[in-house]
Amino acid sequence: MSNAVERTDVLVIGSGFGGAITAYHLAAGGAKVTVLERGPWLQSEEFEHDYKLGSSYTRAFDFTVGDGMSILGGNCVGGGSVVYFAAMPRAPRFVFDRHGSIGRRMWPSSVSRDTLEPWYDRVEESLSIEKQDWSDVSYAGGLWAAACNHSGRTANPLPAAVDNTKCVNCNFMMAGCRFEAKQSLLLNYLPAALAHGAEIRPLHEVQHITRTSDGDYQVHFNVVHDEDYRLQAGSGVIEAKIVVIAAGAGATPVILQRSEAHLGTMPHAVGRYFSGNGERLNTAIIDEEKAAALLGLDRGDGLAYAANAIGKGPTVANWDRLDGSLPEYHRYSLEQLYFPPGLGTILAQVPDATGPTWFGAEKKEILKNWPSWLTIFTMIEDDNEGVFGPPPATGNAHRISQQMLGRGNLRYDPTRNTQAAWDMSDAEVKEILEKDGLAKVMPWTNDLVGAYTVHPLASCRMGDDPHTSALDDRNELRGHPGIFVTDGSSVPGALTVNPAMTISALAERAVPGIVAAAQAKGINVSYGAPAPDGSRSGRKNVLPLLTGLTNR
Amino acid sequence: MTLEAYADTIIPGQKRSAEDRAIAGVTTGGGAVEAGALELLRWDATGIHDGLDDLADLANTHAEAYAAELGLDLDEDVPPFVALDYGHRVALIQRLTTPGHPEKDFWVMLSLFCNMAFDSAAHLHTAEAIADGHPGLVAMGLPHPGADGLVRFKEFGYGRELARLHPDTTPSGSPA
């Protein structure tokens, strides 16, 4: 049967940022690239404005409940880019100097804001990321800006990968953007990878990896039923010289854990040091009259706000605490966000409740005020305290529902540092929004599904110290040459801002090293592709950096 | 009936008739039950559909133990959980969903779907549910989609500067 095993040069696991970016460059450089993606391949016209189970709203998602932490991520070709909100800020300078729980620099010494800047530029060009103007800001973002201003703070429209000429402000971007306004990977890196011959196989869930006698790898997958993801429709194996794992920080370490019996001991940091990017949500219920009187807001029809439904995810953030002179765990950002019903409303708590806070009669009352809700997303510096337990039978979770819901083995007990940082940011949100009675605010409860993250990071991180990092500073898995990890799991820790920009820049930065490793294994591939649309200015600045990234 | 009483505790509604026992009747307007919690729970897409009878039995066992502990007399005409008044139903669900309770995962999941029936009508197409006056979606004021089932807003923002920018912002709009 061994003759029946398929072969490819480079096998990429997952088609989110880390997977799509590497797949494109390697295919463009001439390698035969195969991408295995657990989720379905949805077309723009399949992105529905519908909360029914089985619509794109649940088909494209994976929600894994852990012990103390739940992860919401993408589950489709394009990964998190299909469901994300497209806020794409660069990480502040101090982040790269963080020490976190290990007491010394977490990031490899070769990575800093300065050294990453050219790679950020490449991503900015490739995903058409643009600085938003005040005229692009949604009512919710405007309200948050005005509230920040009212309390003596600054506020910034976020850079975003959204084409505002196409955006209809439907706020359904989490179900996939029907109007192709959101620049998901389905519109750039992935079509460009396909054009260079890459093959993408949806509904292929990788289970584990084995090694061949000549040092190549075999990747073992199950085929997933296209409607009921609990069912399997076959399995198979593909052999590759190079494997790029980019299944997301909630799944990559699980694949490696399950492979340990075949590949040999994994670095200590595989499945450890997980960070939820320090996320937390607060729900404010705005007093409409106060919003008019205190902030002078007016939608032109007598309404001050009542616009929770309108917009495009986060548009404005407060960055006053992104101050490198503050001590670690005291720095965070406060970002306006839209969160739709169904996936989290249950976690919103009633301010000043006399009964239960997340359910019951008083909860029903605040749901009736839903148009006047304003959601604030805080991103603090956490302590990388997440640890993955033994892997489940398949995938990264025991699947419960037909789609979306599963139970995973991530355990997260917030340390005092994390808790104190959350408390500090909650208090500031309260101070800003409850000033002069503008709103009533409560953080989401962690009691039901633990903390909740859409930004999983660091479960297989890069670094200089082999004990606390699973990857070297070129994203290669220690002790397992030819396996690279390029997704959010490689990011060493919380970023205090949305992470996709940094994940993407690191993936861009990893490509020259992967190309060199592929060449060393006899693959005829070169580095130097332009941006997916052919633009070349980003490439100019990274070409001089290659020597440092390809030398071992 | 037990599951209705559970759903009604998560998002309470108005009694369907004077004899209604499952719905405690502590609020006006439809709650989770009228929103379709039972339809959603019984749909196999949720993955908890075939454990519902067990959950109902378990809820009743807990209700009996709870009543015994508090010395409450339960009306035997209805299941024990249904016999609890709203305040006691709340207290019991709080216990069952508290971190550390061995069955917490099940009760949280049950609560999650009861809530979803109200806040997103996850068993119905959203546009139809809104058109049909779904109690949750209508109460929450979810936007009406157009004839093509898609939501669009022409007016979306105040269109003016509402705060000073952070002084350390790069020209491309990131933190410096």
Ligand SMILES: Cc1cc2nc3c(=O)[nH]c(=O)nc-3n(C[C@H](O)[C@H](O)[C@H](O)COP(=O)(O)OP(=O)(O)OC[C@H]3O[C@@H](n4cnc5c(N)ncnc54)[C@H](O)[C@@H]3O)c2cc1C
């Ligand atoms: C609702 C939401 C909003 C967000 N908004 C923002 C935002 O505005 N800005 C921002 O910066 N970030 C945002 N994010 C986060 C962002 O989407 C992630 O940080 C990013 O997608 C992570 O990239 P990745 O490459 O690590 O993994 P992903 O993009 O998650 O890609 C991993 C892929 O691997 C697949 N996969 C998993 N397991 C397997 C397997 N065993 N076999 C094969 N394939 C597998 C998954 O289906 C997925 O497609 C948001 C996320 C969500 C969920």
